[in-house]
Amino acid sequence: MGGTGTLKAVLFDRDGTLVVDVPYNGNPQLVRPMDSARSALEQVRRAGLATGVLSNQSGVARGLLTLNQVHAVNRRVEELLGPFDVWEICPHGPADGCTCRKPAPGMILAACSTLGLHPSQVAFVGDIGADVEAATAAGSRSVLVPTHVTRPEEIEAAGVVAENLLAAVGLLLDAATGTTGGEFQKPDARQDSPV
Template sequence: MGSSDFAPPRAVLFDRDGTLVRDVPYNGNPALVDPFPQAAAVLQELRSRGIRTGVISNQSGLARGLLTPAQVQAVNARVEELLGPFDVWEICPHSAEDGCPCRKPAPGMIHSACARLGLRPADTAVIGDIGADVEAAAAAGARGVLVPTSVTRPEEAAAATLVAADLAGAVDLLLGSP
């Protein structure tokens, strides 16, 4: 199935750390938020086409006591200040051991974001940097695009249906651009 075989998504949900901004483990400091160079332009392109945007982010630092909700909110506010307003934010505050339905690769945050946006998962896409991001998309019935980084394991890239070299390439795949 080529990129021209489906309509562009009505919403794109992004992983936060390692996808929109450089990953700073358990970051509670807004001053350390550093967007990837293409992030602002990619988001502006989507918004200009009327495509809604959102963030889905595992934040196990909350469950582990390494972050407070206020710190996570402050970092997210800084992301939004630098990259513009998102239509929806979904944060999983649980650790991997909690067995919650929201933590990626589970589809809970995608289902919740879609419900809040009034869209079906089939009308949305997820862009992330690790296997859990695209696995969550598949589990929800959304399209997933993997943008590998230095932390992406080779087997995650091999298992992903759609892989792009960078954020702009991921959006081009979803929009059916060359």
């Protein structure tokens, strides 16, 4: 296996990407998958790629959540969306100066280490600019899937934007198989869409 090139894993942000964002959620019963999450993950798994979840959970540092609650929510995500090959959680707050909290690349690099992959073999899908910035800092590909909280400047700065998870996975798989010549194109029609 070469150090660069072929896509071997797709990593996902949790809140706002795989599941509906409930701020500082410690209740597994409030977990609801995003509309196309199941289908998107099925496609990634069918393609033989590893999957993972990377999530900032500053509620732990803020005293709003316990790590046990975070893990309980993560178990519910797996019950609803199937097993993931790697999970990385940052329990720190914005002022803690850690290397794992997105937009720092620490969680992506840790996931790559766990999976035995080079960052260039990994793509990260998220809903805000910090997700894209973390992937860029790690040397990984990224796809932004905007939601109502994504700022216009984050959409403009993203190299690749998709309207939903299924479209994001389609772009990644097309690029991996050479359908698009291995290059991502920023969709013109999506720039004015708030979704």
